[in-house]
Amino acid sequence: MTTDRKSSCRPPSRIGARWRDYASCRSTGSDLFFPDESRISLEDIVAAKTLCGECPVKNACLQYALETKQEHGIWGGTTEEERRRLRRAWLISRRRKAG
Numbered sequence: 001m002t003t004d005r006k007s008s009c010r011p012p013s014r015i016g017a018r019w020r021d022y023a024s025c026r027s028t029g030s031d032l033f034f035p036d037e038s039r040i041s042l043e044d045i046v047a048a049k050t051l052c053g054e055c056p057v058k059n060a061c062l063q064y065a066l067e068t069k070q071e072h073g074i075w076g077g078t079t080e081e082e083r084r085r086l087r088r089a090w091l092i093s094r095r096r097k098a099g
């Protein structure tokens with residue numbers, strides 16, 4: 001499952017929805033976490049990552065993003081590009097653990 005860039009910051013999910021109750025971004029607008037590519041700025045990325053850095057559910061958020069292949073936006077303090085690299089490593093690790 002992936003989300004559209006313009007969907008809400010934290011869309012409803014069937015997977016572990018409870019962690020969202022504690023998300024630091026619950027009251028922020030989605031533009032910070034799902035910026036328009038034509039207007040994305042380093043300052044916005046830093047602001048979003050700073051909020052993520054203080055978020056009590058950062059790990060759960062990142063895990064969710066990796067498991068559900070969230071390709072757009074900031075999740076768990078990672079950008080799209082960072083998450084692509086993490087996801088590759090995460091998938092390799094999962095395969096090794098599976099046997």
Ligand code: SF4
Pocket residue numbers: 023024025026033051052053055056057058059061062074075076077
């Ligand atoms: S880690 Fe960032 S994107 Fe994820 S719930 Fe927390 S503030 Fe929101």
